[in-house]
Amino acid sequence: MPDKIRIAIDAMGGDHGPSVVLPGAAIALERHPDIEFLLFGDQAVVAPLLDGLPKLKEKAIFTHTDVSIRMDDKPSQALRYGRGKSSMWLAIDAVKQDAADVAVSAGNTGALMAMSWFNLKMMKGIERPAIAGLWPTLKGDSVVLDVGASIGADEHHLINLAVMGSAMARVLFDIERPTVGLLNIGVEEVKGLEQVREAGRLLREGDFPHFDYQGFVEGDDIGKGTVDVVVTEGFAGNIALKAAEGTAKQFAQYLRSAMSRTWRARLGYLLAKPAFQLLREKMDPRKANGGVFLGLNGVVIKSHGGADAEGYAAAIDMGYDMIRYELLAKIGQDLARDLEARSAAQAAKEAVTEPTANGAAS
Template sequence: MSDNIRIAIDAMGGDHGPAVVLPGCDIALERHPDIQFLLFGDRAAVDPVLETLPRLKAKAAFTHTEVSIRMDDKPSQALRYGRGKSSMWLAVDAVKKGEADVAVSAGNTGALMAMSWFNLKMMEGIERPAIAGLWPTLKGESVVLDVGASIGADEAHLINLAVMGSAMARVLFDIEKPTVGLLNIGVEEVKGLEQVREAGRILREGDFPHFDYQGFVEGDDIGKGTVDVVVTEGFAGNIALKTAEGTAKQFAQYLRAAMGRTWRSRLGYLLAKPAFDTLREKMDPRKANGGVFLGLNGVVIKSHGGADAEGYASAIDMGYDMIRYELLAKIGQSLARDLKARAAAQAGRDAVTEPAANGAST
């Protein structure tokens, strides 16, 4: 890897395109001067914004493309007309070709997942990618995955999520052995879907030196920060994420309404404003903007489509950390050890059952 972190940007992605994406890049560049940007987008939209950002312009190479993926496109549709020529495709393709270390897009999630999967392929031992996000908690932050890449998961996929999520936690939180929990409808081992119970059994009984399995966790444990990594399949994970986002907005709206109801409440708000500012800082979704597509042979970051410039910069920050602290290498090492442990465990089970089978035949 070169001294610079090379980040490929889909400049046309998201609800606002270059008007937010490029200022976000400039903010990230101020924090990380060793970033080199590769920008992909429509020159007519990019140039007017880029001209106002001389620092970014000096550290960016630009490639013009007139094709951009729409936010409401189906993945198959996006692949048909965007393959090889859209700003999203070219950003991911730059990672495949080794021209960039990471790709960042605020565009259509399904299209980005499809293009990333098609271009980068899966790591050995991983069948499907997962979206891992950071979740604000009472103790700081936790990694939660999968938050929407795919629906359903067998025990093998859930274990892979635990392995990949713990590697991400080690990179971002600088924890030697993160704690991991399986999201379930109760903490008792007899509860939940069969796949979740079986994954819990394997994690309890297996040898996973890179993380400490804590058992089942419930929905309220996510915000408490009970574990460093919460593992679930994409359907439940996405519902949990959207529910939390909606609840935060609902709480903020209730608070604004209550604070403006009477002159006394407005006065109370002014007196308590420092405390409210601290609360807003902790709950600000921009601080945790960005989900990582784990399981691919490359790093792709998905920014929220409605993120502002600061939020987009946070997504770039995440990609920067993923590369600087060698996330893919850590995931690869963990997966290799996990596969070896599973093979040894299976050999042990076969050794036990074979004599029994031979004895039954005599």
């Protein structure tokens, strides 16, 4: 494990920019004193805030740039004017140049994905990146991916997601063999899209020593914590994520309304306040903030754009763990083994069919 973790920060990213990013970094530093920060942003905005955080300033190297990516920029726009000089690009490039171990940004998701893909390239055997996030469940947390990096997936991409997601679960949950499920419209093998059914078959029949494939799972299984890793393509994953976030906010609004409706309800709230505080802590979205861009030759963490300082610190915490417990090495080893197994299976299949083909020709 590395002696220190070097984290590159896009200080200008997100809805609130440095006013949230820098306090979030300061919180993360309190938790992990072995962090060293590389900060990229506009000196006129960053410097005064950094002066008010002396511990962070002592552990940070600041680089000025007056170019930042707007939250509503299209990825193509961001690449045109931000390549090579924006705070987002410079943070990612620090990872490519081995000046940093991980990049963290709360900026435009599409731009961050495009710049990361363009700059860091994909790992061998991976065609497209995925965003993996933590999902609070009745049993703790699960890794869910993809939650929005790309739309659609064939069976081989879904298997790659299973391999990468299980490696992340091993890092975060300290589980030797995480359980993996494919998100589907039913648990029966005949249900769902052809690509999902085929991925299920390959996962059942294949040899995957680093995780246990449990079969298909449905939407309600995510919150139950039925498996440690839920695999789906980005379109469905993003809809599931946004639906869950919206439902949690709706529930909280209903609860606040009910608790303030009558004096008896308010009294009941006071009597049950410890239980409500425990519920609030369990449902705090800040603790699950941070999505990992998997499949790249480098670690990039996306924080929610509207996160507060505590939420941003959680995203940094995730990046810290990804490096401390060598996520990329684990993913690389698992992918290499999977590719080798696929090649062997293909060779065996060709060896069986070739005599038949020759016999037919003769």
